[in-house]
Amino acid sequence: MFKRKLIFVLSFVLLLLVPTICTAQFYFGKNKVQYTNFDWQVMETEHFQIYFYIEEEEIAQIAADIAEDFYPTLAARFKHEIYRKIPLIIYSSPNYFTQTNVTWSMLPESVAGFTEFLKGRVVVPFHGSYHDFAHVIRHEMVHVFQIAKLQSVMSLSLQQRMASPPLWFIEGQAEYWSTVWDSEADAIIKDMVLSGNLYTLENIYQISGSFFMYKLGQSICQFINDTYGSEKLILIYENWWKERSFNKIIELTLGEPIKEISKKWQYFLQKKYFPEIAEAGLAKREARQLTKKGYALKGVPVQFKNGENTEDWIVFKANKMGYSGIYMMSPSG
Template sequence: MSKRVILCLLALVVSALSFPLTAEAQYFGKNKVQYKDFDWAILETEHFEVYYYEKEKEAAFDAARMAERSYARLSHILDHEIKEKVPLVLYASHADFQSTNISPGFIGEGTGGVTEFLKRRVFLPFTGSYAELEHVLTHELVHAFQVDILWGGDARSLLANPFAFQPPLWVMEGSAEYLALGGLDPLTEMWLRDGALQGYLTPIPILNHTYDIRVYRFGQAIFEYIGRRFGPEKVGELLKRIAASRNVDRSIRHVTGMSMQKLSEQWLEEVRKTYMPQIANHEKPANFSKRLTDAARDRTGFNLSPAVSPTGDKVVFVTNRNLNNGIYLASTLDGRVLKKLVEGGTSGDLESLRFFYSSFDWAPNGRLIAFPAKSSGKDDINIFDVDEGKRVARLRFDIDGIRSPSFSPD
C-alpha cells in the first residue's frame, strides 16, 4: 500500500458521504472520466461477492481463493466473523482502478487498494504480481475486519459525528500490515535499521499524531512485537478493547499489562538491541556520498525513481515540488536542477506518471529516456529527448499496464 492506502478513517467517512449509497453490480457511478464500459460479473463465495470483468476472469477466481484463505486466517487470529459478505471489486490494471467511482477522489500512484468505510467494499487492481495482489488484498481485508470490530453494524452512526473516536493511524495501518505479511518484511526492517542508525525511531505517543509513512512501517513493527511477545491473538483483543473503551492507552494496558509509554520504551529498546549491532560498522551515507535532493529544503513530498545517465553526470527523477508530479533533470555533481522535463497530471496526454512501482531508463546515447505514463485510460511508453526537452515518440500496446521500460544495448 502506501504503497499509500486511503484508509485514514476521516477520509473514509468523507468518501462515504461523497458517493451514492446504492449501486448496481454493473455500474458504480458517473463522476469520473470513463474510458471503458465494464461489463461486471459476480462470483459469490462463502464470505465474498467478487466483482470482475471477463478479461480478468482467471485472476478474479484466483483472487477469490486468496480472499477466502486470508479470511480464514484473519477470522481465527482476530476471533471475529463478518456477518455479511464483503464486496470485492477487482480491476485489471491500475489505470482501470483509477477510474473507479466507488471512491470519488483521485487515486494516486501509491494507492494499492481501498476499503470503503460504509459498505465495507474492498477494491483494488491486479498489477501482474500475485504476491502483491495477496499482500494488498489481505491488508484491505484487515481494514474490513477493523471497521466491523470497531463499529459493527452501526457504522452509519459515525456519519452523524465525523469527529467521533478514530484510532490512531499506526493502529489501523500497522495492524493491517502485520497481519497481511505475518511479521516483518525486508522493507520494514530497512526502516528499523535506518531509524536506529539515523535516530528517527518514533515513540508510540508521538506516532499517535503522525500521518506519514511511519504509521505503516513502525506500526507494523509495533504489532509484530506485540504478536511475538504476547501472542498474535492479542491483536484482535486489542481492537475489541479499543472498540469498547474508545481509549488506546487503557486498551494497551488491559491487553499487555503495561502502559502505552512502557510498551513504547520496551519496543524501542528491543529495536535498538536488534539492529544497532548490525550497523555498528556501517557509516552514515553523508560520510561517503553526496545528497542531491532535500525534501525539507525543496518543500517536496517525495523524490523517487532516480535514473543516472550513461555518462554518470546527470540524473532524472520524479518529484512533486510544484504540486503536480513531474520529471526533473539534475546534475549528479552538485544536485542542481537543470530543467523540468515533464509535468504529469495536467492533460489527458500525460494523466499520471507511472513511477511508484516502476523505473525510468536512459538510452545508451545519453540523450533519450523512456518512462511509462497513463494516457487516455491506458499506459504508454514515452520516449523523451532530454536535450531538446520534448517527447519524440509514444508507444501504445494492447496491454493493461506497463512498468520499467528498458532500452536495448544497441
C-alpha cells in the same frame, strides 16, 4: 533511493475516525473521468462477491482463491465471522482502477487498493505482480475484519461513542497479518534506529499515512504480539468499549501506559541493531537505581566473605557528608 509504491492504503476505515471527509481530497479544477464502460460480472464464493469484467476473469478467479484461503485465518484471529458476502471489486490495471466510482476522490498513483467503509467494499487493481496482488487483498481483508469487529463490540456493549483508533495501529496490524517481515521493512527500521530518527508512539503521527508509518506500525504490532502475548491484539478490540481513548484501551489491555510500551519497543530495536547494547544492555533499562541524593559514581561490585557466606556489596564514590568519600552498600539497597 527508496521508491517503493504504496500498495496498501486509502483505507476508508478512516471514516470511523472523522464525521466528514475533507474536501481537499479533490484536485482543484479536475474531475474524475471514466473512459471505459465495463461490462461487470459477479462471481460468488462462500464469503465473497467478486465483481469483475470478462477480460479479467482469470485475475478475478485468482483473487477469489486468495480471499477465500485467507478468510478462515482472519476469522480465527479476530474470533469473528462476517455473515454477509464481502464485495471485492477487481480491476485488471491501475489505469482502470483510477476510474472507479466506488469513491469520488481522485486516486493518486501511490494507491493500489482500499477498503470503503459505508458499504464494506474492497477495491483492488492488478499491478502485474501476483505476490503484491495477494498482499493487497490480504491487507484490505484485515481492514474489513477490523471494521466488523469494532462494530460488533460496540453494538453488543450498547455504546454509541467510540475511541478513535490511530492510523499506525490500523495499518500496522493490517501489515503484520497480511505479510512477513522482510528485508525491506528491516532496512527501513534499522536506518531509523541507527540514525537516531526512530519515532515514538507519541510522535508517530508526524509521518501518518506514509509507507514508513506502515512499517513502524507493523513493527509495533509484532512487538506487542511477541512481548505481551498473541491474544492481546484481539483483546484490544474486546476492551474497546471500556475506555474513551485508545491510549487508555492499550493501558487496560497490556497493563502498562503507552509511553512505557513505546520505551520498551524502542529499547528492543536498539538491542536488535546495536550489538554492544544487545550484549550489555543499557543501565537505565536493565539496572535499578540505588542512590537518590547527591552524586554517586564509579560503582564497583565486590564480594566479602563472612564466615562460610559470601556477601555482595557495591563500593562507590559519593558526597553524602558534604565532601567526597568512599561508601559501600548492599545491592538490595
